[in-house]
Amino acid sequence: MKPERLPGPDAAMTHDVIVIGAGPAGMAAAATAAGLGLRTVVLDEQPSAGGQIYRDVGRVVAEQPRVAQLLGADYTHGVSLVQALERSTAERRLGTLVWDVARDLTVTVLQEGRAAQLHAPQLIAATGAMERASPIPGWTLPGVMNAGAAQIALKSAGAVPAGRIVLAGAGPLLLLVACQLLAAGAAPAAVVETAPAGNRLAALRHAGGALRAWSYLAKGLKMMRRLRAARVPWFTRAENLRVTGTDRAAGLAFVAAGRAQELAADTVLLHHGVVPNTQLSRLLHVHHVWSDEQLAWQVVVDAHGQTSLPGLRVAGDGVSIAGALAAEASGTLAALGAAHALGRIDARELARRSAPFEQALKAEQQIRPFLDALYRPPRFIAEPADETLVCRCEEVTAGRVREMARLGCQGPNQTKFFSRCGMGPCQGRMCGTVVSQILAAEHGKGVAEVGAYRIRAPLKPVPLAALASLAGAAPAETAASSSDKEDVT
Ligand SMILES: Cc1cc2nc3c(=O)[nH]c(=O)nc-3n(C[C@H](O)[C@H](O)[C@H](O)COP(=O)(O)OP(=O)(O)OC[C@H]3O[C@@H](n4cnc5c(N)ncnc54)[C@H](O)[C@@H]3O)c2cc1C
Secondary structure, three states, rough: OOOOOOOOOOOOOOOOEEOOOHHHHHHHHHHHHHHHOOEEEEEEEOOOOOOOOOHHHHHHHHHOOHHHHHHHHHOOOOOHHHHHHHHHHOOOOEEEEEEEEOOOOEEEEEOOOOOEEOOOOEEEEEEOEEOOOOOOOOOOOOEEEEEHHHHHHHHHOOOOOOOEEEEEEEEHHHHHHHHHHHHOOOOEEEEEEOOOOOHHHHHHHHHHHHHHOHHHHHHHHHHHHHHHHHHOOOOOOOOEEEOOOOOOOOOEEEEOOOOEEEEEEOOOEEEOOOOOOHHHHHOOOOOEEEEEEOOEEOOOOOOEEOHHHEEEEEHHHHHHOOHHHHHHHHHHHHHHHHHOOOOOOOOHHHHHHHHHHHHHHHHHHOHHHHHHOOOOOHHHOOOOOOOOEEOOOOEEEEHHHHHHHHHEEEEEHHHHHHHOOOOOOOOOOOHHHHHHHHHHHHHHHHHHHHHOOOOOOOOOOOOHHHHHHHHHHHHHHOOOOOOOOOOOO
């Protein structure tokens, strides 16, 4: 293992605060930190600020008002955050991929083909969420995408998939994308919901919190009414999903209300909720917990996003899934925490400034238990059939993962070592959650006991030339990450 370099007076600090991610959490964090006079930089691999929900919002509102209108007020709200960031003194480095962070908080980036390193005593990771994998037979065929990917095409290129579109899965984003496609003139051929029957009863237990967040309920009902009014065929409690077709998707087969269905489709959009993107927090070995409610790993943080690694804060959906407005509040709280840690505000000022954002965060979190229960993914997503591919990069099936468990692999890292599952370019980002779930079920243990993939840099593939461009600067610390090299649990 490489010796750790801890932040101290000897380390050359390029900034006071580095924020990774320019979604609602990152934009709010950067504008707040800069507003308190801290030398702040915000990094994002995307070419414009906005994150997932407000992707490219500045350009879309200015240049494509029709697209902005159909994406709705929840989307255009992002303009105010982008403008606040632009007005602030925070340095914006967009089109900048963070591919390594050392435990001394040195951040290594790839910008315009070259690698560079930044260093600050306070680092706020606001790297957001990603869509949960939906491993069903045929999900790797051309013509199958995540529903969020179709939304990205709409936001960034004003494009919709051609032909017949079938959406399948569970979650508010599924309905939102269906409505957005409808508004864009690409009426879905069907919506196939997979949420099991028991979900409604489980959700009712959280009706109190949901009623206090009635505006979200109203939005949900409005989306359902819109799809019903457009007579979009709607199936519920679907099981045994399978994408049909040999070279590309030709349709979706499933069973609903005891009847086998097969719908023709040119594009199948899958969605089973979003999970925190924990690659960076895993790389830094901070404490995580498994949430049985969200069926996902969450980062353990205090009220100001502080993790178990001093100086590293995590904000937004990268901690736990709570939505864009919660992300905005938690980004602000993380920046206030950073300002306090750096001595810019005292404890009293921290408490005074934090109070409204803590309240906002709490209010936004009220609906979560209801949504988590209502849209809990069906078991066949967590424990796919043996023949289903789970690791797309290395083409490893669920059956092979089970075989690894039977051969004695106790966790995902051993499984990776012996089967290459999770060893491809995505570094297990896609399959990590489901591999841990399969192993846990096979061993009759909890997911927390089985653990998660150990993550190593680079977080995403980087060209060798970029590594070489660092060589002059810090030879011993270029290609290697601070994470240890051991790969087997
Ligand atoms: C595909 C998708 C679509 C969504 N659409 C909606 C929607 O329409 N409505 C809604 O209410 N919610 C939506 N959500 C949920 C939504 O993401 C969140 O509630 C909200 O955007 C979370 O904000 P955030 O700031 O935590 O993260 P995000 O908005 O996700 O921002 C994270 C940012 O970090 C950047 N980043 C991540 N890793 C790196 C790295 N290594 N280097 C550099 N930059 C990095 C990303 O490029 C991104 O811009 C969507 C989620 C997904 C996954």
